[in-house]
Amino acid sequence: DTGVSQDPRHKITKRGQNVTFRCDPISEHNRLYWYRQTLGQGPEFLTYFQNEAQLEKSRLLSDRFSAERPKGSFSTLEIQRTEQGDSAMYLCASSTGPITGQFFGPGTRLTVL
């Protein structure tokens, strides 16, 4: 069990730039989730995939955000035209079902200057 991996671990960008993050879930997990966590808060749900289908999206996910999971394995989260308010830890999690619990990766910390 290699766990959920995320890349990069840290990203510093200038306002207005596009950024893309990658998540590799635990290999047998067909469900994949993205969350955002800001300082002093719990994670907030962004979006959910079952296999390659994106089944849920939060209202937090503005039109500048897009997520894909093209082959039902790894996923990418892209933020276009970044804003300072996008600075946060972006977390990926995976699971095999709603009652098994979600297993989280180490996160990608985004800083928008």
Add this chain to the structure above:
Amino acid sequence: AQSVSQHNHHVILSEAASLELGCNYSYGGTVNLFWYVQYPGQHLQLLLKYFSGDPLVKGIKGFEAEFIKSKFSFNLRKPSVQWSDTAEYFCAVNNNNAGNMLTFGGGTRLMVKP
């Protein structure tokens, strides 16, 4: 919409003290409940979970939690904390009507003094 409240934001205990962290949720239907822990510099780890059956669930590292449906609560307990329990603890809820998303509380930062 469901919500989760963790009333204690910061808790400081001495080693061997007993711990109870509060968690209340707002949804009235069937829920799945979780506690996650985040040790300094590490990622979120699942501590324990409840989805049905015995409302007293045991997790890793001597932690347990009790689901009290009438109080919409899922408090985390440990009889005797250790310095290594210093971490941030998050309660989370999932219900069938909200799909597969977890709704997290704001977290409780626990510091255990040696």
